[in-house]
Amino acid sequence: MADWERTLETLVRDRGPALVRYAYLLTGDRAAAEDLVQDAVVATFVRRGQLRETAAAESYVRRTILTTFVDGTRRGRRFRDVRHLLVRSDSHEGPERGVQERADVVAALADLPPRVRACVVLRFYEDLTIAEIARALTLSDGAVKRYLSDGTRTLERTLGPVQDDVETHVVGGPGRAR
CATH class of the missing domain: 1.10.10.10 (Winged helix-like DNA-binding domain superfamily/Winged helix DNA-binding domain)
Structure with a gap:
């Protein structure tokens, strides 16, 4: 296994969930966030296949996520299509408060x-x-x-x-x- 493959494997295994949460905050949609992270990982390793450190790889992936979002290629189209499904409740009682x-x-x-x-x-x-x-x-x-x-x-x-x-x-x- 090449060094970049080990770096990729470690990045996805150890930092993948954090990257998806980061992308989710930008996109507002779990599926779009996962797609954005996948696209960013692929783009990062295609351009920078020689990466050997997980921290450096994560930094490049986060930058690619942000750039891709800001450039408008993933502007939350899916989230806007289902935003009406999020029903606001004026009552914040019970365990669902944090979710709401x-x-x-x-x-x-x-x-x-x-x-x-x-x-x-x-x-x-x-x-x-x-x-x-x-x-x-x-x-x-x-x-x-x-x-x-x-x-x-x-x-x-x-x-x-x-x-x-x-x-x-x-x-x-x-x-x-x-």
């Missing part, structure tokens, strides 16, 4: 434009700084701040106030270089 909250977040993310959604996912799911998001998406820091501000405002209208101190993250608040 997750569905609400996914539905709210689906309403964001792709670049705004990517910035929000990278900030709040990947916990990247503004500078890191800007580098990942090849945007200016100011554009990232604007996208985060717009995304946060839109999400708060749908979901209510964000518990995290968004101002600290968006404008670099007191003592933090985010």
